[in-house]
Amino acid sequence: MTTNQPDIRQQIVEAAEQRFRHYGYRKTTMAEIAGDLGMSAANLYRYFSNKEDIGAACVECCFKEMELILREVVEKQGLSAEQKLRQFTLTNLDYIYNEAINNPKINELNEMFINERAELLHKKKQVIQSLIAEILAEGNRTGEFRVDDLLKTSESIAAATVAFRFPLFMTLFSKEKFEQLANDVIGLLIQGLARRD
Amino acid sequence: MTTNQPDIRQQIVEAAEQRFRHYGYRKTTMAEIAGDLGMSAANLYRYFSNKEDIGAACVECCFKEMELILREVVEKQGLSAEQKLRQFTLTNLDYIYNEAINNPKINELNEMFINERAELLHKKKQVIQSLIAEILAEGNRTGEFRVDDLLKTSESIAAATVAFRFPLFMTLFSKEKFEQLANDVIGLLIQGLARRD
DNA sequence: ATAATGAATATTCAATAGAATATTCATTAT
DNA sequence: ATAATGAATATTCTATTGAATATTCATTAT
Secondary structure: OOOOOHHHHHHHHHHHHHHHHHHOOOOOOHHHHHHHOOOOHHHHOOOOOOHHHHHHHHHHHHHHHHHHHHHHHHHOOOOOHHHHHHHHHHHHHHHHHHHHHHOHHHHHHHHHHHHHOHHHHHHHHHHHHHHHHHHHHHHHHHOOEOOOOHHHHHHHHHHHOHHHHOHHHHOOOOHHHHHHHHHHHHHHHHHOOEOOO | OOOOOHHHHHHHHHHHHHHHHHHOOOOOOHHHHHHHOOOOHHHHOOOOOOHHHHHHHHHHHHHHHHHHHHHHHHHOOOOOHHHHHHHHHHHHHHHHHHHHHHOHHHHHHHHHHHHHOHHHHHHHHHHHHHHHHHHHHHHHHHOOEOOOOHHHHHHHHHHHOHHHHOHHHHOOOOHHHHHHHHHHHHHHHHHOOEOOO
16 A cells, blocks of 8 residues: 555545445455456555455445535524434434445444444444534524533533434334434433422 | 242352453353352253353343442432432443443453343443433423433433443543543533523 | 556465254153 | 163364455556
């Protein structure tokens, strides 16, 4: 890996993703990925230092797609901060749920790399957290919320909603039940338990 | 498996747990478990229908131990409901964290069976939830909380604190950081985000 | 120079066979 | 009867080895 042409790197990731989606990570060979792009397997090593790194790049790429969709929610006009927080969580849940069903191979790839590479889990967490922070900041601006420590609070919300972002828990309930639960958790985070008089 | 002498069943589970703790589930043989109790391997099948069921019984047994410790917190005198909710979550986190470090083999056993047997995950969830419900009910009695739907709310709190009960996430932070985070999440659940005037 | 390759080497995968272990069962002991 | 066993059978691990694949590198192309 001596070069850095982002264009070719991106092409490689896309070709690999297609293969991974259909046949899975293990059943896909470097030769196949290279073949799809009309190059030799050896040449892939000019752009990635090994197959694992291509896998990890795919995982990041998949996550970026989800990030785009979530960002749309954050930037949507005409929603209150509370509505955004709800929709953010539900959109996230929906995406994970559908991905797990429609793209099991990609889902497996994701789980594989997230269990190995802590930095991926961390990066994901950071992005989610900063999107939540944006929603909170807006809530503060509109007077809906009164959050003093944005960073701390967004981290807490990210932690409290982690169940809705992890396939592992998806087996516990139906999607509808899960959506209900997500809604309830958001409600609690917004209103709290404490008595108000 | 034709008999039901709980005494011998319990002895088997305990002998198995010792073996599993030292050598792991796979490296432990039925003959060894039986040998430790001075019986033949064949005789184990009078009490359990197979090795997996012994493993599952161990997992349940481990969980019951944790349940006892958590129940102590719930029943402790002189703590407010809020304090109990905090201590409950922190005790839980602590227990999982230490278990993961001090008994990796048992931890592995737990993860193994929880990924396979949904009913174990479900049972665990139920117990946690009902303990939380007890805390909430007390909060209602003392006027600290005003929770109308105990079941729904305890389910929400269980979901919101799941990160502090799963070894997977333990890699993300140090124990101290995690405790801080747990504290913050509980704070949010109690106070909520919404502006109060 | 950078980009790419084919051939050489290192590593991983898959099939197999033999050993170890789980499970069953006919029989014995209490 | 229930409890337990040893021996028989079924299943699951564990090496092993050849094949497939990943990775390196010396060389060629641009």
